[in-house]
Amino acid sequence: MRRIPAGLVVAAFAAVVIGLxxxxxxxxxxxxxxxxxxxxxxxxxxxxxxxYTGQISIGHGAFMAIGGYTTAVMSHxxxxxxxATLPMAFATAFVCGVVVGIPALRFSGVYLALATFALAVSxxxxxxxxxxxxxARNGLQTSQTVTHxxxxxxxxxxxxxxxxxxxxxxRGRTGRAFRAVRDSELAAVSTGxxxxxxxxxxxxxxxxxxxxxGSLFVLAxxxxxxxxxxxxxxxxxxxxxxxxxxxxxxxxVLAGAVFIGLLPEISSSAPLVGSSHGQDVVFxxxxxxxxxxxxxxxxxxLLRLSRLRARA
Amino acid sequence: MVALARxxxxxxxxxxxxxxxxxxxxxxxxxxxxxxxxxxxxxxAQQTVxxxxxxxxxxxxxxxxxxxxxxxxVINFAQGEMAMATTYIAYQLTxxxxxxxxxxxxxxxxxxxxxVVVQVxxxxxxxxxxxxxVIVTIGLFLLIxxxxxxxxxxxxxxxxxxxxxxxxxxxxxxxxRQDLGTLVVTVVSVVLLWLLFQYTKLxxxxxxxxxxxxxxxxxxxxxxxxxxxxWGLAAVLGAVAGLxxxxxxxxxxxxxxxxxxxxxxxxxxxxxxxxxxxxxxGLAIGIxxxxxxxxxxxxxxxxxxxxxxxxxxxxxLLKPTGLFGRKTARRV
Numbered sequence: 001m002r003r004i005p006a007g008l009v010v011a012a013f014a015a016v017v018i019g020l021x022x023x024x025x026x027x028x029x030x031x032x033x034x035x036x037x038x039x040x041x042x043x044x045x046x047x048x049x050x051x052y053t054g055q056i057s058i059g060h061g062a063f064m065a066i067g068g069y070t071t072a073v074m075s076h077x078x079x080x081x082x083x084a085t086l087p088m089a090f091a092t093a094f095v096c097g098v099v100v101g102i103p104a105l106r107f108s109g110v111y112l113a114l115a116t117f118a119l120a121v122s123x124x125x126x127x128x129x130x131x132x133x134x135x136a137r138n139g140l141q142t143s144q145t146v147t148h149x150x151x152x153x154x155x156x157x158x159x160x161x162x163x164x165x166x167x168x169x170x171r172g173r174t175g176r177a178f179r180a181v182r183d184s185e186l187a188a189v190s191t192g193x194x195x196x197x198x199x200x201x202x203x204x205x206x207x208x209x210x211x212x213x214g215s216l217f218v219l220a221x222x223x224x225x226x227x228x229x230x231x232x233x234x235x236x237x238x239x240x241x242x243x244x245x246x247x248x249x250x251x252x253v254l255a256g257a258v259f260i261g262l263l264p265e266i267s268s269s270a271p272l273v274g275s276s277h278g279q280d281v282v283f284x285x286x287x288x289x290x291x292x293x294x295x296x297x298x299x300x301x302l303l304r305l306s307r308l309r310a311r312a
Numbered sequence: 313m314v315a316l317a318r319x320x321x322x323x324x325x326x327x328x329x330x331x332x333x334x335x336x337x338x339x340x341x342x343x344x345x346x347x348x349x350x351x352x353x354x355x356x357a358q359q360t361v362x363x364x365x366x367x368x369x370x371x372x373x374x375x376x377x378x379x380x381x382x383x384x385x386v387i388n389f390a391q392g393e394m395a396m397a398t399t400y401i402a403y404q405l406t407x408x409x410x411x412x413x414x415x416x417x418x419x420x421x422x423x424x425x426x427x428v429v430v431q432v433x434x435x436x437x438x439x440x441x442x443x444x445x446v447i448v449t450i451g452l453f454l455l456i457x458x459x460x461x462x463x464x465x466x467x468x469x470x471x472x473x474x475x476x477x478x479x480x481x482x483x484x485x486x487x488x489r490q491d492l493g494t495l496v497v498t499v500v501s502v503v504l505l506w507l508l509f510q511y512t513k514l515x516x517x518x519x520x521x522x523x524x525x526x527x528x529x530x531x532x533x534x535x536x537x538x539x540x541x542x543w544g545l546a547a548v549l550g551a552v553a554g555l556x557x558x559x560x561x562x563x564x565x566x567x568x569x570x571x572x573x574x575x576x577x578x579x580x581x582x583x584x585x586x587x588x589x590x591x592x593x594g595l596a597i598g599i600x601x602x603x604x605x606x607x608x609x610x611x612x613x614x615x616x617x618x619x620x621x622x623x624x625x626x627x628x629l630l631k632p633t634g635l636f637g638r639k640t641a642r643r644v
Contacts, residue, residue, distance in 0.1 A: 058446075113446060281454075287448070
């Protein structure tokens with residue numbers, strides 16, 4: 001009998017749990033769980049770019065904003081069905097990712113980090129500049145709003161589909177090319193991999209994932225696309241989530257999403273912390289601690305555990 | 313040790329790094345343009361001086377980033393928040409009855425210790441991985457921001473104006489004393505730092521540790537401590553930037569965030585490795601933004617940041633290593 005890979009078992013288990021959760025959760029917690037799915041998608045996208053292709057991005061909040069505003073604009077002005085706006089957000093963000101990815105070919109390392117950071121800062125400003133069309137600081141609202149349950153189902157379904165897409169993309173030829181680019185650009189080129197094509201592709205796909213996440217993010221905030229919601233902090237949170245999850249592996253992504261999705265919630269109800277600024281303190285402390293103790297994130301921890309098991 | 317360290321340091325003698333002729337010509341042309349503009353229009357002159365005084369703040373924070381980047385090739389995203397926190401320390405000291413300038417110098421000393429402690433406790437263990445350092449500094453960003461907001465609240469606080477509120481009139485042009493004071497303080501601190509690096513044994517050891525860590529260690533430089541001292545000095549520069557920002561933005565936890573972004577832009581514009589580049593980059597961005605804001609109708613305040621970054625991206629696409637950066641050749 002062939003051994004079933006442990007990862008598949010975990011994934012199936014997670015799928016069952018997520019499928020059953022709506023029966024036990026009230027609306028508020030369904031909303032929270034949907035938020036986890038949204039972060040899951042965004043972290044997945046960032047992981048394709050940073051973890052697999054080695055291009056750091058601190059600007060994924062910008063792509064989320066692009067996806068989110070796509071949904072808001074389509075729904076507000078054209079009354080498009082909300083589910084139908086998700087593929088549109090995917091496509092728009094993909095195009096934007098490719099457009100950003102082409103100049104990004106000239107940067108690497110810290111320069112790329114700063115350039116994408118600039119993106120995270122700049123994009124929300126455009127909502128303020130073109131305030132008539134995009135609704136300024138108050139935001140632009142979709143023509144319909146959704147229930148927590150709707151949001152839960154749609155966001156976890158999207159998460160599952162996109163996880164499958166990511167897995168299929170990364171396990172084959174494309175994934176190998178991405179990893180080759182990350183590990184040694186020179187070696188990749190000399191085996192016939194086109195650096196520009198794969199780097200830009202990674203940027204596009206990664207941005208597209210973030211776009212879908214942003215679109216769901218807007219639906220989760222009562223259909224409001226607001227520039228402040230898509231600020232620098234969001235980009236930082238996603239990067240932190242990806243680092244907690246562990247870069248270059250898909251198995252920790254859920255842990256990273258749970259971390260950034262639920263930690264503010266848990267820490268605000270903790271007795272010692274209380275105030276909302278206490279949250280930042282706890283968040284920052286845990287991030288620093290995790291990087292010091294688990295430099296490869298949860299995925300690294302899982303890998304170490306499975307090696308221990310194999311040895312035993 | 314000194315002789316050997318000096319040899320290691322030879323590569324760095326040309327202070328500007330690899331400043332090329334077109335860049336030099338461009339800078340000279342820009343200066344000529346500014347001088348002519350200032351002589352013909354008093355509004356232009358006023359905006360230029362205001363831009364200069366903001367520019368030196370960007371320069372000093374950019375210099376702090378460059379100090380750390382040169383030594384360890386990482387960017388400290390918490391640099392601005394560290395600066396903000398030290399400014400709050402100065403505020404607390406004045407509340408306890410110290411005069412502004414006593415608090416100022418005491419704060420610089422505290423900032424130095426703060427920087428060293430941060431490097432030794434959380435950066436040193438993970439400094440091998442660039443992405444880990446980036447994420448830890450982001451964690452510090454949140455941590456410091458949260459702690460300060462927790463302790464002092466998010467509302468505006470006010471310190472005594474260090475230079476008073478008077479203005480000078482030169483012909484038809486009005487200069488705020490505050491702007492000139494900022495200019496002087498920042499320039500003096502940058503010059504002192506330059507003297508430290510260029511003419512002291514400690515500075516020499518630090519440069520050697522940054523450029524050739526292995527070789528520096530062999531000739532007896534304590535590289536690890538040099539890196540920690542680098543973080544300390546960066547924090548001091550940050551504190552100066554924070555204290556000089558305070559009179560215009562007043563004390564609030566977010567006061568340094570925009571400044572940090574302009575400092576990023578300045579540092580990258582100058583080439584990230586070049587101290588001279590950081591200073592020139594900061595001044596250029598400060599003046600440019602003020603002039604564009606004055607004369608270009610489309611460039612409203614919401615677009616200040618995007619414009620700064622658009623310019624930055626434009627420069628980088630033409631010259632990916634910044635204005636003063638060297639081309640690096642890598643052996644494979």
